[in-house]
Each structure stands twice: as structure tokens, then as C-alpha cells.
Amino acid sequence: MNRPEHQSPLLPRMIVGLIVVAIGVLLLVGNLGWIDAWSILHRLWPLALVAGGIAMLRDSRQRRGSPWPWVLITAGAWIFANNMQWIGLSFWDLLLPGILVVVGYRLIQCSAREESASKQESQANATADQANATDNSRMLGASASPEFVRSSAFMSYCDLHPVMHPFSGGDLTALMGGIKLDLRDVSMQGDRAFLDVFAFWGGIEILVPPDWTVSSQVTTLIGGFVDNRKPSRVVPTKTLIVRGLNLMSGIEVKN
Numbered sequence: 001m002n003r004p005e006h007q008s009p010l011l012p013r014m015i016v017g018l019i020v021v022a023i024g025v026l027l028l029v030g031n032l033g034w035i036d037a038w039s040i041l042h043r044l045w046p047l048a049l050v051a052g053g054i055a056m057l058r059d060s061r062q063r064r065g066s067p068w069p070w071v072l073i074t075a076g077a078w079i080f081a082n083n084m085q086w087i088g089l090s091f092w093d094l095l096l097p098g099i100l101v102v103v104g105y106r107l108i109q110c111s112a113r114e115e116s117a118s119k120q121e122s123q124a125n126a127t128a129d130q131a132n133a134t135d136n137s138r139m140l141g142a143s144a145s146p147e148f149v150r151s152s153a154f155m156s157y158c159d160l161h162p163v164m165h166p167f168s169g170g171d172l173t174a175l176m177g178g179i180k181l182d183l184r185d186v187s188m189q190g191d192r193a194f195l196d197v198f199a200f201w202g203g204i205e206i207l208v209p210p211d212w213t214v215s216s217q218v219t220t221l222i223g224g225f226v227d228n229r230k231p232s233r234v235v236p237t238k239t240l241i242v243r244g245l246n247l248m249s250g251i252e253v254k255n
Contacts, residue, residue, distance in 0.1 A: 161182040205252050225252075
């Protein structure tokens with residue numbers, strides 16, 4: 001029953017091996033003076049991206065639903081078509097405007113979320129003012145209420161260390177800046193929480209308690225997502241799901 005799972009990584013390796021062999025044969029024939037190998041490689045190299053995307057789709061270890069295989073296939077096919085002069089618009093002419101569109105959309109999305117959160121907070125405060133509750137009950141209610149961490153850093157640095165309220169989730173945006181979120185002294189509301197992140201030319205550092213496990217659903221482009229948690233004997237009972245987009249930045253998780 002487990003045989004297909006063990007055999008699935010062979011196909012990506014086989015594709016990579018065939019690409020390496022093809023390049024070697026092409027260079028050998030070119031060195032013999034039979035063809036212009038470098039001209040052919042210049043036109044055909046994007047097909048390696050397409051093959052790499054197909055290999056990722058066939059790899060069972062690849063996270064299901066990841067957009068990267070399709071990004072590689074689309075980019076490779078587009079660059080190949082441009083090299084063959086089938087289309088007149090270069091892929092690189094679309095890359096920078098596309099990144100700017102994504103960054104701008106993320107800023108608009110964050111602004112809309114902050115405005116919605118502010119309205120909900122104002123409504124909650126108005127309802128609390130109208131209620132006839134004692135000071136003790138209000139203190140108990142405030143201490144038990146969950147906290148949603150929201151922070152944006154634009155050419156600046158934010159150091160967040162929530163300790164009072166149960167952590168229910170968060171939304172972090174780092175644009176040419178840095179954010180440090182220390183969750184080691186906070187409890188989690190429920191068994192799991194979502195942390196939405198967006199980093200562009202910046203960095204985000206996340207510190208979690210030893211009884212938390214971290215699941216990454218971050219899409220990274222020319223950047224890195226590093227899980228530097230040290231091994232712990234504590235059995236994880238909570239799950240922090242980190243999701244979002246990382247463009248030319250770094251995101252690190254520690255405990």
C-alpha cells in the first residue's frame with residue numbers, strides 16, 4: 001500500500017537527471033563544432049522551469065495547493081515563448097509591476113481590516129458603556145477576552161510581547177521594516193490560531209512556546225522562511241498556522 005509513496009520522489013529526480021544529461025549532450029555536441037550549443041541553450045533553458053514545475057506537481061512531499069509549481073510552469077512557458085519570439089511582451093517586464101500590484105493590494109487589504117477592526121471595537125465599547133456591570137465583572141471580562149495582534153511596520157521596527165490576554169490570531173505586515181512577535185508568555189485560545197503575514201524587503205521574527213507546533217502556509221518569492229525551533233520534550237498541544245506572502249524578505253520561527 002505504501003509503494004507509490006516511496007516511488008513518487010523518483011519521477012522528479014528522473015526529470016532533473018534527464019535535464020542534466022540533455023544539457024551535457026548539447027554542450028558536448030557544441031564543443032565538437034556541430035551546432036551552436038549556447039544559442040540553443042539560451043532559447044530552451046526556460047523549459048527547465050516548466051519541467052521543474054511538473055516535477056513539483058508530481059512530488060507527494062510537495063504541500064498540496066502550493067502555487068509554486070504553477071508559477072514555475074507559467075514563467076518558464078512565458079519566457080520560452082518570448083525567446084522564440086512568439087510573443088512580444090517579456091516576462092520580466094511583468095514581474096516588477098506585478099509585485100507592486102501585490103504590495104499595493106496588501107496595503108489596501110490591511111487598511112480595510114484595520115478600519116473594520118476599529119469599527120467593531122468602537123461598537124463593543126459602546127455596548128459595554130451601556131451595560132450595567134460592576135467594575136469586578138468588567139475586569140474579569142477584560143482579562144478573559146481574547147486578543148488579536150495586528151501590527152504594520154513601514155521602514156521601522158516593532159517589538160510585540162502580548163502577555164495578558166489569550167492569543168486568538170494576528171496580522172503582521174512588514175514593508176522595508178521588521179516585526180518581532182514574542183508569544184512565549186501567552187496562552188492560545190482554542191487548539192489552533194492563524195497568523196497572517198506579509199513581508200516585502202523586511203523581516204518577521206516569531207517566538208512561540210515549547211508546547212506549540214508551527215505549520216507554514218507561507219508563499220515565498222526570493223526570500224526565506226526558516227523554522228529554527230529547538231527540539232523540546234514538551235508534547236505540542238497547540239498549533240500556530242502561519243500563512244501569507246513573503247517577497248524578498250525573511251521570516252523566522254523560534255522557541
